[in-house]
Amino acid sequence: MRRKVIAGNWKMNKTIAEAHAFIEQVKERLPKSDQVEAIVCAPFIHLPLLVEKAKGTNLKIAAQNMHEQESGAFTGEVSPTMLKDIGVTHVIIGHSERREYFAETDETVNKKVHAAFKHGLTPIVCVGETLEQREANETKEQVASQVKKAIARLTDEQVREVIIAYEPIWAIGTGKTASSADANEVCQHIRETIEKETSANIANKVIIQYGGSVKPTNIDELLAQSDIDGALVGGASLEAGSFLQLVEAGTNE
Numbered sequence: 732m733r734r735k736v737i738a739g740n741w742k743m744n745k746t747i748a749e750a751h752a753f754i755e756q757v758k759e760r761l762p763k764s765d766q767v768e769a770i771v772c773a774p775f776i777h778l779p780l781l782v783e784k785a786k787g788t789n790l791k792i793a794a795q796n797m798h799e800q801e802s803g804a805f806t807g808e809v810s811p812t813m814l815k816d817i818g819v820t821h822v823i824i825g826h827s828e829r830r831e832y833f834a835e836t837d838e839t840v841n842k843k844v845h846a847a848f849k850h851g852l853t854p855i856v857c858v859g860e861t862l863e864q865r866e867a868n869e870t871k872e873q874v875a876s877q878v879k880k881a882i883a884r885l886t887d888e889q890v891r892e893v894i895i896a897y898e899p900i901w902a903i904g905t906g907k908t909a910s911s912a913d914a915n916e917v918c919q920h921i922r923e924t925i926e927k928e929t930s931a932n933i934a935n936k937v938i939i940q941y942g943g944s945v946k947p948t949n950i951d952e953l954l955a956q957s958d959i960d961g962a963l964v965g966g967a968s969l970e971a972g973s974f975l976q977l978v979e980a981g982t983n984e
């Protein structure tokens with residue numbers, strides 16, 4: 732059985748004091764279970780503090796983005812080498828907000844995914860359709876195309892380690908969640924797409940998360956679906972209590 736992976740994406744939120752208060756509350760109360768993996772994806776400036784405080788706990792610390800090069804003249808960017816150096820384990824790649832506001836493309840996403848593996852970081856690759864695409868019945872086509880391009884030229888062993896986060900753009904921060912059945916149908920399609928690119932054996936091991944207005948009140952139903960192995964959570968991950976409830980939900984399945 733696949734483990735559950737609950738990742739909180741803080742986006743551009745929290746001061747150092749707030750990050751500190753969060754980690755102090757969370758680290759003592761994390762469920763001790765191999766069934767669930769908990770990850771906090773924080774702004775770059777918080778990463779050293781969080782990595783330090785999370786030592787000896789099950790909590791993993793992730794970045795929300797990175798550059799694909801190891802170093803160089805890329806003002807304002809952070810490299811995979813730097814993330815690895817401070818003890819970060821995961822990195823979100825191609826979040827829809829990065830695609831929309833920072834012009835990330837399927838090609839840059841693929842380069843970053845390769846760079847993540849080169850440096851021993853696990854990529855959490857975000858895919859998802861816009862409202863227009865959903866209404867035009869293009870969801871599966873869009874998501875499959877993003878997945879194929881993201882994993883292009885990876886080895887099967889690398890594909891097995893990728894975490895895919897299916898986040899319908901219209902459900903992010905809107906309070907609208909895809910129904911659990913609809914979300915599962917798309918996650919199943921993602922798994923079938925991966926199977927065609929690799930094998931059933933690999934596809935069955937890939938963790939596929941759902942993201943978009945996930946809360947303690949809807950997490951159980953989402954995690955009960957056959958192909959949803961976790962969640963990438965924005966708003967409801969900011970508060971220690973609700974983040975812990977979400978992680979706890981991952982131990983129930």
Ligand SMILES: O=C(CO)COP(=O)(O)O
Pocket residue numbers: 740826898902903904905906942943944945963964965966967
């Ligand atoms: O974008 C998201 C996580 O990456 C989802 O955000 P919300 O949970 O706030 O809808």
